Amino acid sequence: MQPAPSLHTLLSRTRVLHSVLAAALCWGLLGCGGGAGQAEAQVLQPKISVLRSGLASPWGLVFLPSGEMLVTERGGRLLRLSADAQTSTEISGILPVNAAGQGGLLGLALDPDFATTPWVYWAFSEPGTGSAAGLTGTAVARGRLVDNSLQNVAVLFRQSPKTSGNGHYGSRLVFARDKTLFITLGERQLGSPSQDLGQTLGKVVRIQRDGSIPADNPALGAGALPGIWSLGHRNVQGAALHPDTGELWTSEHGPQGGDEINITRAGANYGWPVKSYGCNYGSPVGDACRIGGGVHTPTFVEPLTYWVPTSVAPAGLLFYTGSLIPQWKGNLFSGSLAGQTLWRMAVSNSAVLSREALLSDLKERIRDVVQAPDGAILLLTDSGKLLRLAP
Numbered sequence: 001m002q003p004a005p006s007l008h009t010l011l012s013r014t015r016v017l018h019s020v021l022a023a024a025l026c027w028g029l030l031g032c033g034g035g036a037g038q039a040e041a042q043v044l045q046p047k048i049s050v051l052r053s054g055l056a057s058p059w060g061l062v063f064l065p066s067g068e069m070l071v072t073e074r075g076g077r078l079l080r081l082s083a084d085a086q087t088s089t090e091i092s093g094i095l096p097v098n099a100a101g102q103g104g105l106l107g108l109a110l111d112p113d114f115a116t117t118p119w120v121y122w123a124f125s126e127p128g129t130g131s132a133a134g135l136t137g138t139a140v141a142r143g144r145l146v147d148n149s150l151q152n153v154a155v156l157f158r159q160s161p162k163t164s165g166n167g168h169y170g171s172r173l174v175f176a177r178d179k180t181l182f183i184t185l186g187e188r189q190l191g192s193p194s195q196d197l198g199q200t201l202g203k204v205v206r207i208q209r210d211g212s213i214p215a216d217n218p219a220l221g222a223g224a225l226p227g228i229w230s231l232g233h234r235n236v237q238g239a240a241l242h243p244d245t246g247e248l249w250t251s252e253h254g255p256q257g258g259d260e261i262n263i264t265r266a267g268a269n270y271g272w273p274v275k276s277y278g279c280n281y282g283s284p285v286g287d288a289c290r291i292g293g294g295v296h297t298p299t300f301v302e303p304l305t306y307w308v309p310t311s312v313a314p315a316g317l318l319f320y321t322g323s324l325i326p327q328w329k330g331n332l333f334s335g336s337l338a339g340q341t342l343w344r345m346a347v348s349n350s351a352v353l354s355r356e357a358l359l360s361d362l363k364e365r366i367r368d369v370v371q372a373p374d375g376a377i378l379l380l381t382d383s384g385k386l387l388r389l390a391p
Helices: 007-030 038-043
Strands: 047-052 058-063 069-073 077-081 088-091 105-110 119-127 136-146 149-158 173-175 181-185 203-207 228-231 236-241 248-252 259-263 305-307 314-319 332-336 342-348 351-358 366-371 377-381 386-390
Touching: 058 366, 058 377, 069 105, 077 105, 105 173, 119 149, 119 173, 136 181, 149 203, 173 236, 181 236, 236 332, 248 314, 314 377, 332 366, 332 377
Parallel strands: 058 105, 236 314, 314 366
Antiparallel strands: 047 386, 058 069, 069 077, 077 088, 105 119, 119 136, 136 149, 173 181, 181 203, 203 228, 236 248, 248 259, 259 305, 314 332, 332 342, 342 351, 366 377, 377 386
16 A cells, blocks of 8 residues: 655645646636736747748738638739648739839738639839839739639729838738728828828728728818828838727837827827827937827827837737637737837727737747638748747
8 A cells, every 4th residue: 555645745736736727727718818927928838830931021911711821022922822831823913013112012901702702902012104203102903813813903092192212101901890991001201291181191091892982981171182091190010900899900110119009090190290209210219309299199199009219110910819829819919020029919998908029039020910710820021931820
């Protein structure tokens, strides 16, 4: 007969049992909430794997119903990747792009009714012609995906006016629940046009799928260009719909610091270049140099959260709704270019409760963040990698 276990042994076994039960509850039943608490840190150790490398400056990714992926490369190629990402085919029919600076083939979206009407929508820096030769502007086109070609291609929207320079194109595309299309538009590094309703620089625009203007867009007065949804933006490179409210959330580049997360509402003004928590280039970084004093209210919309004193350059935005990583369900994720990290944010209704920097040791500029059908989180990097984040 074996001797009875000592009190010390019983206590040790109890602690182990409690740890196992806590882990099981955290993963399976409770989801650990949205914070980065001690229990989560002990249990959640997601792994990064490289699905593919060698992409040329990938910018946007969407999943086809088949499980395959479409990926834009900034130089002007649209690729169809197999479900395992190991093989790729170039899709023909993409219009010419101005692949210089920050420009090229950029944001990507599928029609909400893609299964029956297989339209693919893409944003790109469109070269000017005629009197606009040598200038560029963000444009949005669509084409029907048939096998490996885009057919019936047409431009639905052109930013106005086209300008010189090769920066701040914006270019994220998000379909709203009513099947209208949000387009984010940078101010082309010009600043003041963001406040000018006679231009679509520094705006978010909302159009119908055929390019027409929704009747319920905000009425912004005489002289306002059609389609404008919101104004006062600098360079929005992340956009996603909140899974519960359906509202559009965006991430926006500040200058030196002042990167923002916003809920982008109809007719709202987000302050650029009059107000920013960032500092003008060349100014010493600190509270004293915040543009317009920093605080946006009452004239402009206050950001939900912002980064100071240095920029992280947020890019790509995702509300996680999967069950593969239950602790993160409902969290908001943003890639980071200057910060070379993945930001996880716990949110509640219209508030950002906390932020956590992940994957900083990768030293990768993360351009887009997408949820895979199996609940993994996929990341596109400027170095040409497609990464998978999963338990």
